[in-house]
Amino acid sequence: MKLELLSAVELGRKIAAREISSREATTYFLDRVDFLDARVNAFVHVGRESALALSDQVDQALSSGQVASPLAGVPVALKDVLCTDSMPTTCGSRMLEKFQPPYTATSVANLLQAGLIPLGKTNMDEFAMGGSTETSFSGATRNPWSLERTPGGSSGGASACLAAGMAPLSIGSDTGGSVRQPAAFCGVCGLKPTYGRISRYGLVAFASSLDQVGPLAHTVEDLAASLQLLAGHDSRDSTSLNEAVPDYSAELERPLAGLRVGVIREHLEHPSLDAEVRQAVLRGQQMLKDLGATILDVTLPHTEYSVPTYYLVAPSEASGNLSRYDGVHYGFREKAENAEGSQLEAMIARSRSQGFGAEVKRRIMLGTFALSAGYYDAYYKKALQVRRLIADDYRQAFGSVDVLLGPVTPRPAFGLGENMSDPVQMYLEDLFTVGANLAGIPAISLPAGFSEGGLPLAIQLHAPALGEARLLNVAYQIQQARFFEPKIAELS
Amino acid sequence: MTSMPYKLVIGLEVHAQLSTSTKLFCGCSTEFGAPPNTQVCPVCLGLPGALPVMNQRAIELALRTGLAMNCQIDSVTKWDRKNYFYPDLPKGYQISQFDQPICGEGYLDFPDPEAPGEMLRVRLTRAHLEEDAGKSMHDEAGGKADSRIDLNRTGTPLLEIVSEPDMRSAQAAKAYLTELRLLLTYLGVSDCNMQEGSLRADANVNLHLEHEGRTVATPIVEVKNLNSFRAVERAIAYEAQRQFEAWKKTGQEMGQAPKQTRGWDDAAGVTVPQREKEESSDYRYFPDPDLVPLRITQQQLDTARGELGELPAVARRRLESSEGLKAYDADVIVSQGRGVLGYFDALIAAGASAKRVSSWIQQDVLRTLKEQNLEIEDFPITAERLAQLLVAIDAGDVDNSRGKDVFQYWLDTPSANLEQAKSALGIESVDRGEIESLCRELLEENPQVVAQVQDGNLKGLGSLIGAAKKKNPNADPKLVRQLCQAMIEAMG
Ligand SMILES: [Zn+2]
Numbered sequence: 001m002k003l004e005l006l007s008a009v010e011l012g013r014k015i016a017a018r019e020i021s022s023r024e025a026t027t028y029f030l031d032r033v034d035f036l037d038a039r040v041n042a043f044v045h046v047g048r049e050s051a052l053a054l055s056d057q058v059d060q061a062l063s064s065g066q067v068a069s070p071l072a073g074v075p076v077a078l079k080d081v082l083c084t085d086s087m088p089t090t091c092g093s094r095m096l097e098k099f100q101p102p103y104t105a106t107s108v109a110n111l112l113q114a115g116l117i118p119l120g121k122t123n124m125d126e127f128a129m130g131g132s133t134e135t136s137f138s139g140a141t142r143n144p145w146s147l148e149r150t151p152g153g154s155s156g157g158a159s160a161c162l163a164a165g166m167a168p169l170s171i172g173s174d175t176g177g178s179v180r181q182p183a184a185f186c187g188v189c190g191l192k193p194t195y196g197r198i199s200r201y202g203l204v205a206f207a208s209s210l211d212q213v214g215p216l217a218h219t220v221e222d223l224a225a226s227l228q229l230l231a232g233h234d235s236r237d238s239t240s241l242n243e244a245v246p247d248y249s250a251e252l253e254r255p256l257a258g259l260r261v262g263v264i265r266e267h268l269e270h271p272s273l274d275a276e277v278r279q280a281v282l283r284g285q286q287m288l289k290d291l292g293a294t295i296l297d298v299t300l301p302h303t304e305y306s307v308p309t310y311y312l313v314a315p316s317e318a319s320g321n322l323s324r325y326d327g328v329h330y331g332f333r334e335k336a337e338n339a340e341g342s343q344l345e346a347m348i349a350r351s352r353s354q355g356f357g358a359e360v361k362r363r364i365m366l367g368t369f370a371l372s373a374g375y376y377d378a379y380y381k382k383a384l385q386v387r388r389l390i391a392d393d394y395r396q397a398f399g400s401v402d403v404l405l406g407p408v409t410p411r412p413a414f415g416l417g418e419n420m421s422d423p424v425q426m427y428l429e430d431l432f433t434v435g436a437n438l439a440g441i442p443a444i445s446l447p448a449g450f451s452e453g454g455l456p457l458a459i460q461l462h463a464p465a466l467g468e469a470r471l472l473n474v475a476y477q478i479q480q481a482r483f484f485e486p487k488i489a490e491l492s
Numbered sequence: 493m494t495s496m497p498y499k500l501v502i503g504l505e506v507h508a509q510l511s512t513s514t515k516l517f518c519g520c521s522t523e524f525g526a527p528p529n530t531q532v533c534p535v536c537l538g539l540p541g542a543l544p545v546m547n548q549r550a551i552e553l554a555l556r557t558g559l560a561m562n563c564q565i566d567s568v569t570k571w572d573r574k575n576y577f578y579p580d581l582p583k584g585y586q587i588s589q590f591d592q593p594i595c596g597e598g599y600l601d602f603p604d605p606e607a608p609g610e611m612l613r614v615r616l617t618r619a620h621l622e623e624d625a626g627k628s629m630h631d632e633a634g635g636k637a638d639s640r641i642d643l644n645r646t647g648t649p650l651l652e653i654v655s656e657p658d659m660r661s662a663q664a665a666k667a668y669l670t671e672l673r674l675l676l677t678y679l680g681v682s683d684c685n686m687q688e689g690s691l692r693a694d695a696n697v698n699l700h701l702e703h704e705g706r707t708v709a710t711p712i713v714e715v716k717n718l719n720s721f722r723a724v725e726r727a728i729a730y731e732a733q734r735q736f737e738a739w740k741k742t743g744q745e746m747g748q749a750p751k752q753t754r755g756w757d758d759a760a761g762v763t764v765p766q767r768e769k770e771e772s773s774d775y776r777y778f779p780d781p782d783l784v785p786l787r788i789t790q791q792q793l794d795t796a797r798g799e800l801g802e803l804p805a806v807a808r809r810r811l812e813s814s815e816g817l818k819a820y821d822a823d824v825i826v827s828q829g830r831g832v833l834g835y836f837d838a839l840i841a842a843g844a845s846a847k848r849v850s851s852w853i854q855q856d857v858l859r860t861l862k863e864q865n866l867e868i869e870d871f872p873i874t875a876e877r878l879a880q881l882l883v884a885i886d887a888g889d890v891d892n893s894r895g896k897d898v899f900q901y902w903l904d905t906p907s908a909n910l911e912q913a914k915s916a917l918g919i920e921s922v923d924r925g926e927i928e929s930l931c932r933e934l935l936e937e938n939p940q941v942v943a944q945v946q947d948g949n950l951k952g953l954g955s956l957i958g959a960a961k962k963k964n965p966n967a968d969p970k971l972v973r974q975l976c977q978a979m980i981e982a983m984g
Contacts, residue, residue, distance in 0.1 A: 083541040096540065103534050105541060204540040209781035237543050238783050317781055320573050323584020324538045328641070348577055371575075371776035380778060 003028050004165025004488050008074050008222040011168050015073035016062065022055040022073030026117050029075045033119065033166045036491055039147060042161035044080050044138045046120035047087045051075065058115045070225055072115030077161045077170035080121035081128055081154075082108050082213070083202040087118070091204050092126040092136035092154075095325045095332045095355035105202020106234045107171065107213045114229045119167055122157030126357045127322065128175055128206040130154050131429050132419065133182070135359040140416055143185060144489035145455055149413040152182030158216050159186035163456075165488040169226060170216045175206050176310050177408070177433025179214035180445035180460060185413035187447045187456030187487060189475070190216045191223045192433075194465045195440035196241035198227075199234030205321040207314035208239075210437040218486035220476040223444070224248035227468060243466060251469040252476040256291040259474065262298030262401035267432050270303075274411035280448035280457040281407050287483050288405070288474070296401055300393040300435065305386050310434040311427055312370050312383035319367030322360065327351025362423060391439040394462070403474050404462040407432050408445045412455035432460060442468050444475050447484040498699040500732050501709075502665045503657035504724075506672060507650045508682040509624070509690035510553045515647035516623045517544030517587065522649075524688045528642035536647035538582030543782050546571075550649040551594070551786065553681040554621050555796035557651060558595030560679055560803055561616055565793060569594040570785035574775040580626035580641050590777040593620035594788070600655075601805060602671030605663045609819040614668050615656040624648040645689075651681070657696060662728035666721050669693055670827075674804050678830050686719050693718045697731045698746065701739065709746040710735045714753050715763055727756040731763050807833055815846035824854055831868035832858075835875050842879030845886050852882060856899055872906035873899070880910045891968040893961075894919050922966045930967060931975045934959055935983075945980045953977060 003011060003025055014020045030048050037043050058073045067073075083089050083101035090096045108118070125135040133141040133156025141156040143149040144164040151160035155172030159182035162170055172179040174192035183190025191214050198213040205211060215226040228249065233242045263285055268278065289295055326348045327333035332355035339346030356364070370379035397404060409429060419426040436443035441462055448457040463471035478484075515522055518535035534542035558565050572590035596618055604610040626643040653672065659665045673691060676682040684691040695718060699710045715731055718724045731754070738744070754763040779785075802810070804826050811822035825836050832853065839849040857878075861868060881898050884890040890898065898913045908916065934956050935942055941952035953973050960972040 083539075089540070091540070099540070101534070101539065101541065103539075103542075200541075201543050202541040205782075207781075236545055238545050239543075239781075316778060319776075320575055320585050320778070323575060323577065324540070324582060326577055326579075326584060328579045329537065329582055330539075344579065345577075368776065371778050373774045373776075376776075376778075 003168070004032065005486075006168065007219040007486065008071060008076075008169040008217055009219070009225050012069075012071045012074045012225075016070070018062070022058045022062070022115075022117060023052060025073065026051050026055040026075050026119070029119055029167055032164075033161075036164050036166055039142065039491055040144055040160050040164050040166070041139055041141045042122055042151075042157040042164065042166060043077070043120045044090060044092070044123050044136075044157070045087055047118060050086050051117050051119050054112075055117050058117065061115065067115045069114035069229065071169070071229065074116055074169060075119045075167055076111060076116045077120060077122045077158060077167035078108060078118050079124055079155050079158045079170070079172045081124060081173050081204045081206075082121075082171065083204065084108055084118065084121070087121055089121065089204065090137070091128070092124045092133075092138060093356065093360070094137045097137065097332060099331055101202070103202065106199035106236060107230050108202065110229050110232070111171070111226075116169075116229075122155070122161055122170060122172075124157055125154035126360050127204070127318070128154040128173060128178055128211075129318070129359050129363055131177070131181060131426050132414070132416070133157060133160075134416065134420055135357050137357065142416070143413050144491055145187065146413065149415050149455070150185065152185035152409075152413065154178040155182045155190075155216065159183050159188055159190070162186065162188045162216055162218060163489045164491055168218070169222055171226070171230070172214055172216050173203055173206075174212050174214045174437065175210045176314060176430045176437050179216060180408050180433050180443060181429070183216050183445040184408035184447075184458030184460075185456060187450070187458075187489075188216055188218055189220055189223055189447065190214060190445040191227060191468070191472075192436055192443050193227060193231065193468055194241070194442045195437075196239050197442070197466070197468065198230045199232070199237045199240045201234055201236040201240075205317075207317040208321060209317060210310075210314055212437070220446075220472055220479045221249065221252065224252060224472045224476070227472070231468075241466070246469045248469055248472055251473045254473050256288065256293050256474060256477050259288070259291075259293035259403070260296060260401040261285070261288050261293045262296050262397055262404045264303075264404050264406040265297055265299050266301075266303035267406035270410070270431065272410040272428065272431065273407060276451045277407045277409065277411060277457055281405065281459050284405060284446075284448060284459040284478065284483065287478055287481055291477055291481060298397045298401055298404060300390075300397060302386065302390045302393050303431075303435065306390055306435045306438060307427055307431055309383045309386045309390065310430065310438060311366070312379050313387060313438070315363040315367035316370045316380050316383075317367070319364045319371065322356075322364055325352065325355060327355070331355065359423070387438050390435055394435065394439045394441055394464075398464040402463070402470060403467075406460050406462075408458045408460040409433075412451050412453070412457060436462055441465050442471050444471050446475055446478060447487075449484060498701045498732070498736055500660055500662070500728070501657045501698050501700055502659035502662075502728060503696040504655045504659070504665060504669060505694040505696070506653045506655075506669065507692045508557075508653065508676055508684065510550050510649040510651055511680065511682055512547055512549045512553065512649055514547055514549075516547050516550050516621065516649035517647055520647065524685075526644055528640070528644060531644040532646070536582070537643060538584075544587060544780075546783060546786070547649060550621060552792070552796060552799075553679075554594045554619065554651050555788065555792060556679055556799055557653075557676065557681050558598065558619055559793070559797055560675055560800055561595065561598040561600055561619065561653070563598030563616060563619060564596035565594070565788060566592065566596060567788050568592065568785050569788060571780040571783040572777045573780045574622075574777055576775060578625065579639070580628045580643070580646070582626065582643060582646060586623060586625065587780055587783070588622035589620035592785075593618040595619035600668065600672060600675070602668050603823060605667040606661075612664060612667070614658045617654040617656055619651055619653040622650050622652060624650050662725045662732070665695065665728055666725045669721060669724055671804070674827060674829070678801065678804055680801075686721075689719060691719075693724055695724060695728055695731075697728055697735070699732060699735050699739065708739075710739050711744060711746050711749040712751050713763070714751060716753055716755055716766060718756055720758075723756055723758055726758075726761060727763055730761065734763065801830075811836075811846075815840065817846060817850050821850045821854065825850060828858065828868070835868050835871070838875030839879045839882065842876055842883070844879045844882035848882050848886060852878070856896070860903065873902045874906075877902065877906075877910070884910065889921060890914070890919060891966075891970070893969055894966060918965065920966055922964060922968070924971070926964075927967055927971055928975060930960055930963060931956075931972060931979060933963075935976065935979060942980050942983065945977070946983075950977070
């Protein structure tokens with residue numbers, strides 16, 4: 001049986017029906033990782049022993065009828081930004097190369113509680129800063145569909161491991177598009193939930209007001225089933241929402257008749273938008289129309305400010321969040337021998353110069369500058385004001401439509417190294433995704449077939465805050481209408 | 493001070509540790525004196541992914557304090573990050589409050605140390621909550637540069653109470669701090685133990701001089717971490733003199749030199765320049781995205797107001813107006829703290845007269861507490877028992893001096909009731925006739941005293957009282973004196 005061709009929910013069903021044990025499934029995927037990952041570099045850590053031990057426990061619990069979760073026994077890959085007490089957490093950084101957290105992220109703990117089996121930790125841009133997984137201290141991840149291209153970022157390992165069939169489900173994080181963009185580049189589904197829907201406790205912070213854990217999967221059912229486990233209030237995260245978690249899977253079958261879909265004019269008409277991506281969005285629009293939806297033209301007037309706003313807010317918060325990596329308490333330290341002046345300052349400066357990569361340093365500098373006394377009002381404060389305008393744009397739009405449709409990225413997966421010398425070009429790739437983070441609303445990336453060059457294409461849907469059920473419902477209906485088929489890249 | 497050629501201008505920043513059982517943003521204990529790094533968790537260690545969750549108790553205590561200090565309380569308060577690098581600051585920023593503190597402008601009245609019965613007022617700028625940092629311990633013995641960090645204190649809730657520069661003398665600053673400490677202990681919001689660092693003060697000091705027809709201000713100096721009342725008084729007095737000398741030498745005025753930070757060397761009795769942890773003091777404050785702004789409800793304010801209890805200023809007025817005590821006596825009782833005031837009130841409630849209670853507390857009770865190093869809560873003589881004695885003295889059943897014998901007896905035998913104490917000490921009432929014959933006896937035995945008194949030297953009467961007590965310990969000294977004097981005059 002080719003387990004990589006099953007969705008996580010299907011695999012869960014087989015495990016629950018005892019057609020296959022969790023141990024067999026886990027072994028199967030671990031073996032695929034062993035066989036394939038040398039070429040993809042999706043994993044930075046594989047926890048074979050702990051995964052097998054855990055799968056035995058789950059098998060035992062299943063045989064005595066103790067686990068009721070539909071994903072019990074199903075392997076899952078975790079982005080290395082999520083703290084795990086049984087595996088290292090490096091965040092793709094030399095700074096945390098040997099860091100072993102003494103605790104586990106709430107989101108991961110929820111998955112463990114439901115009997116999922118973490119296979120290992122997936123590669124990512126350093127501290128989730130980047131759009132190509134090339135800034136990782138562990139080296140770049142490759143796109144299984146074209147090994148000379150990036151899988152996207154920063155959850156590049158999380159999307160690549162799915163595309164190569166090395167895991168049936170994976171968990172990423174999305175600060176400005178870091179789940180949706182790699183999902184789009186790798187031909188899988190990715191969900192960024194409403195800000196606060198999933199606990200951030202144990203998610204290593206990049207930009208606290210934007211970060212959100214999000215699942216990546218082959219099917220919309222898998223996203224719904226995993227969100228069901230991940231979502232909910234956490235008393236350890238003050239920003240987590242104290243709202244009931246709906247039954248996401250129950251909503252999937254709802255017909256789309258009467259649905260109002262807004263097509264984002266600024267996104268569809270954007271000069272940077274690749275023709276094939278544009279065609280994919282138009283195909284999605286037609287499909288929704290065929291499913292009974294009304295299509296409306298919607299405008300998000302502040303779209304052009306979203307990238308600059310994002311690149312002020314996110315680095316500002318990051319400059320604070322990354323201050324703790326000073327070489328004092330844990331993580332990377334470079335000694336201050338032969339330093340002029342204060343040994344302490346030299347130690348901190350050297351640790352940070354050598355522990356962080358170029359992109360992280362660039363953003364720390366940007367954030368430090370934007371928050372500094374003379375520039376706060378001109379940059380940080382202004383960015384917060386514009387952020388409000390952007391959120392208002394979405395609110396306005398959702399006054400007349402239920403979901404918004406547009407592209408995820410301007411173009412399909414770009415080549416490795418292509419944007420590395422041009423950070424601004426790299427930042428512009430986030431144009432269509434950062435809005436959802438700035439507004440705190442949920443958005444989903446869905447596969448939309450392949451380009452003529454054989455690269456995955458994708459479309460994006462947005463919903464109002466806490467509108468995940470509706471969002472997943474629409475996405476599921478599109479999937480059911482065979483808008484896309486889950487596919488695994490063949491690595492020869 | 494008036495003889496000085498300058499006006500001293502002082503503002504105090506007082507850090508009071510709030511009496512919460514757990515830290516400001518996590519559940520770790522705040523108990524003092526535990527072995528290093530035993531009261532820590534991922535949150536207070538600032539580990540990657542850990543998130544702060546506000547301690548509601550700290551909010552309650554801060555509100556109670558703000559109301560007692562007549563502060564303006566806005567309906568919304570928020571948290572900010574204050575960024576700086578220091579080894580005992582695990583996150584690289586301190587969570588504090590910048591532009592929306594929990595308590596706004598207020599004031600505190602306190603007894604003028606130089607004019608008994610008069611009050612002085614210090615205006616308060618604000619009081620804000622913040623987390624404490626850890627403690628660095630440097631061991632440089634034997635040429636080692638060995639530093640260790642104890643993070644037990646990290647995250648302990650502090651209320652920083654900032655005054656306007658309204659104090660004009662070191663004594664006034666000390667008196668303000670004394671009243672503030674008294675208020676905080678009455679409110680039960682802080683134990684204000686200065687040895688354990690639960691109350692620390694920084695003093696901002698400068699001088700205003702009349703020079704060539706205009707008022708000149710010297711550069712402000714902040715004297716850090718004053719941890720005793722004596723230190724506050726001495727440091728300010730020293731600093732005033734030092735600034736005056738410096739001004740005579742350099743003529744430097746405010747604005748011509750940056751604000752300086754100095755430390756107080758208690759042993760040497762001097763202030764010494766301190767290198768700032770943060771060279772430029774650009775803390776790059778910005779709203780902490782991990783904590784949502786906090787709404788203060790009317791109900792919270794009402795609850796806090798209900799928990800204020802009787803404040804020292806009100807208690808002083810009550811003791812003066814309702815109990816008829818002199819301002820000085822009322823202040824002594826109230827300044828001993830809520831425990832002694834409660835003891836006073838219990839004595840009054842049991843029927844003893846206020847003036848007698850006041851004098852017994854001030855002379856006997858407080859002396860005993862001091863000698864035996866006791867708190868009033870541990871004082872062996874209950875208020876009920878002492879009240880019985882004082883009522884008996886008021887009624888003339890026991891004379892005041894025999895009452896002191898009972899008091900002494902009770903210190904060792906607190907279980908004895910008044911009758912038992914009296915019989916153990918052989919106290920019985922003596923009738924007037926008996927005293928009269930005793931006095932006659934004494935005059936016959938001491939003709940030289942009679943002659944002295946007749947010459948107008950009344951001192952000799954004292955020796956007669958002593959002799960009378962030897963013959964009959966229950967002889968009321970006042971009556972003996974009175975009768976002897978009358979008889980000698982009659983002999984005249
Ligand atoms: Zn803690």
